[in-house]
Amino acid sequence: MALRPISGETLADAAYRRISEAMLTGGLEPGARLVMDTLAAQLEISRTPVRDALHRLEREGLIEPAGRRGFVVRRLGPAEIHHLYEIRMAVEVFAAGRVAELGSEAVSHVADAIRKAEVMGLSEPAEAFAANRLVHRAVVEATGNPLLVDLFDGIWTRATALQVYSGYFQRELVHRPIRELHQPMLEALAAGPERAVEVMRHHIQEGLEATLE
Template sequence: MATTSDNQLRNPPLSDQARDRLRAAILEGELKPGDKINIERVAETFGISRTPIREALKALETEGLVQIQANRGAIVEPQVWQEIHHRYRMRSLLEGYAAELSCGKRDKKLIAALQDNWAQVKKAGQAKTVSQNSARSIAELNRSFHRMIWVGSGSMTLVRFLEALDLPQSFNDAFYKEQNARQVVCEHHGAIVDAFIEGDTAKASTLMERHVLDSVDLLASQADDHVSNLCC
């Protein structure tokens, strides 16, 4: 069986890099539903040839984010936000279940780790504006918070499904530059930590589901504020 080298992890194929950047542009609203994606312009902007762009678009088509149409090229799926909401709904149910299982274990080390993570997010997110590096640090803390709960569930099946529904790093960086997003995440994480401390599995599940659904609402509101330079 083929294995993935360290070099491949550090330097993924150009088509994968293009896919992630285009996915982020769609999720962030730079590319809007129905927009035609100009392959030549994207290739020029990304500084790569058209071939990996075409491969990236085919991958995004399988994710339901792009349509490739004969004689029209690629467009952003007109119902893309409906698809994104479906994904977040699935993720909310899975994360709620993961939180229920993890909370029920009453793992003191996990609770301490979640408390420490939340304290770091709270401290890092207090500023009105944050740098790109700070936003990335908060995004990484958020990813770690969720992943600790996934792994704490004890179900690797849950972990695999949730990883498949996770968002690209580039989106997370942009998301956490917004003060409102940072505040909401911090408040929600604090409440989830309290539920873990109390050992209230039903509360932990409900709070996590609500947290994930509120996140997609924030994502949608932010997506309205961008203008694309990648379409015609």
């Protein structure tokens, strides 16, 4: 596949993001080979930032060496997918309960995020990913705990998350409105901590099951 050229960004980070996006959209499927010279030519940058991006992806377990032929995109197993969702459960379920405890102002922050996400494009998996992330990040932001937000970002900005969620986004999010997916969660936040925890846990569990299909 052809990757879009990079301009106006930190090259190593931009190369990482471009390659990650290709994994999300299906342009780079498990088993695809990544050759440094080819990627550098497609991105119109030197080999060095591409090498840095590939090593970062390797550290995250998304790709593995393939001898002199560069790297190959790994297929994540069920255990790795479960691990990612377990961490999401720990962070986001706690956040949902805390937002419900804080009350209407915190819940309004999430409602605002849903309204913003509704006007974002959803025709591509990468767009659906961004809209969904906006809503879920708003729940964590509304707790007022910056360390919790850092944990959330550490989960959702990993290329691992992109690959894990890619199939789910292509099947679900590009076909279902953001409000339809998240209105039950918003109502649960307003209903109180117990209900908020229950619905957020169910919401994330549904995502796990859909991802494993």
